[in-house]
Amino acid sequence: MSALLREERAGRLRTAMERAGMDLLVVTGNAWRSDYLRFVLDITPMEGQAVAFFSGAGVRLLVDTPAEAERLAAEQPGLHVEWTHELLPRARRELDAADPTRTGLAPAPSTPSLLAGSAVGSSMLRTTAMLDGLMVRKSAAEADAVERAVELADAGYEVFRAAARVGRQEFELVGELEAWLRAQGCPENFMIMGSGGKEVRTMRPPGERRLAPGDLVTTELTPCVDGYYAQICRTLVLGPPTREQLDAYAVFVEALEAGIAAVRPGATHGDVARAQNDVFRRHGLGEYVTSKYTRVRGHGMGLYVDGPHVLEDVDLVLEPDMTLVVHPNTYHPVAGYIVLGDTVRVTDTGCRVLTRTPRALRGPAAGPA
Known part of the structure; x- marks a missing residue:
């Protein structure tokens, strides 16, 4: 990630802290959940726990292994990193030594209980909400990063299609795609599938x-570029699609188009979900x-899954440069589980669909036997 984007995020964070009356922000993370740490410091733990201290006096990071301290210090030479066995x-x-009225702790879902039990722990919900608001309301540069991830998702799906051949095992498809993504410099990809x-x-x-x-082969492919994720959801069929499969799939295309049409400034996640469900x-x-x-009818895309999900009872208001995936993924009683989803970017008047992969129910791409 560029130093300019890192500093832009830090500036937005300092402004938000000042408005919240906060002098010190403490953010925890690990290899499983690092999006909050990535927003604050642009670091991703590979092992163990990490705790960041962000204030006007500077930024410090505590980790619990010397290898992690060495790696992160090399990645960001200006960052003060320490390691301790008693992290x-x-x-x-x-x-405990900080002023609980001027200190924030986050994120609420994954902060270790020893820290959550401190006096500062009472701030976790509002501090997490503050960070969620910053992460979901992207700058133009952040939305641009998501667009670059979408390009990789589109290209990656074609690799997945080429790998999907009768007789192959599911893990072989994903292994081939992961090897290709790593060759493109993509360090992370969240992916699930079905067949x-x-x-x-x-x-x-x-x-x-x-x-x-005759199998339907589904996938949710979510690569990461420059720290930002984008997602594509697609279904392919192994062989000529049946009339039942085509009719079922047409409902999903209609629902996706309705959901995307609902994405515009001032609309809510609930509006987008309702438009899909009504179909x-x-x-x-x-x-x-x-x-x-x-589960859901979509969700924000960014440093991870941003903010609340796209559900009918969610009142998050959409704003320009927010990025989200719209996906009416669900079970169909005739055809089975079908997925279809595009990543979009909210504009001043509506939204721009970033995903370019066709929405048709296609078969595998041409590839070696």
């Missing part, structure tokens, strides 16, 4: 199942937009 007790002592027919009700990590003629209801499929069969 959490030391961080707790620093929190089969009417019996398939969701997506999951790849297994040993061999692809069979299923009109086709007599309202049962399949409930939590029994589906």
Whole structure:
């Protein structure tokens, strides 16, 4: 990531802290959940826990292994990094010494309990909300980074299509794609998939199942470029699609188009979800937009999954340069689980669809036998 983008984010963070009456911000993270640390310091832990202290006096990072301290100091020479075997007790002592009325701690979902139990722990919900607001309301430069990730997602899906051949095991598809992504310099990719027919009700990590003629093969592909993620959701069919598959898929295309049409400044996540769900209801499929069969109708895209999900009861208001994926992914009683989703960027008057991959129910790309 560029130093200019890093400094831009730091400036927005300082402004938000000043408005919140906050002198010190303490942010925790690990290899599993690092998006808040990436926003604050542009660092991603590879092992163990990390705790960042961000204030007007400077920025410090505590980690719990010397290897992590060495790696992160090399990545950012200007960052003050220390390691200690007693990371959490030391961080707790620093929190106990801080003014709880002028200190914020985040993120609420994953901060270790020893730190959450401090007096500063009462600030976690509002501090996390402050950071969520900064992360979901992107600068133009951040939205540009998401656009670059979309380009890789489109290209990566074509690699996935070429790998999807009858007789291959699911993990072989994902292994081939991951090798290609790493060769493009992509260090991270979140991905789940599914294969089969009417019996398939969701997506999951790849297994040993061999692809069979007539299968629907689904994937949710989410590569990371310059720290920012973008997502594409698509379904392909192994062989000529049946009339039932085509009819079912047409409902998903209609729902996706309705959801994208609802994306504009002033609209809410709830509006986008409702537009998609109403299409299923009109086709007599309202049962399949409930939590029994589906999770969400999309979500923000950025340093991770930004902010609240796209659901009918979510009132997050869309603003220009917000980026999100719209995806009416759910089970269809005739065809099985189908996914279809595009990443979009909110504009001054509506939105721009960033994903370029066709929405048609296609078969595998031409590839070696």
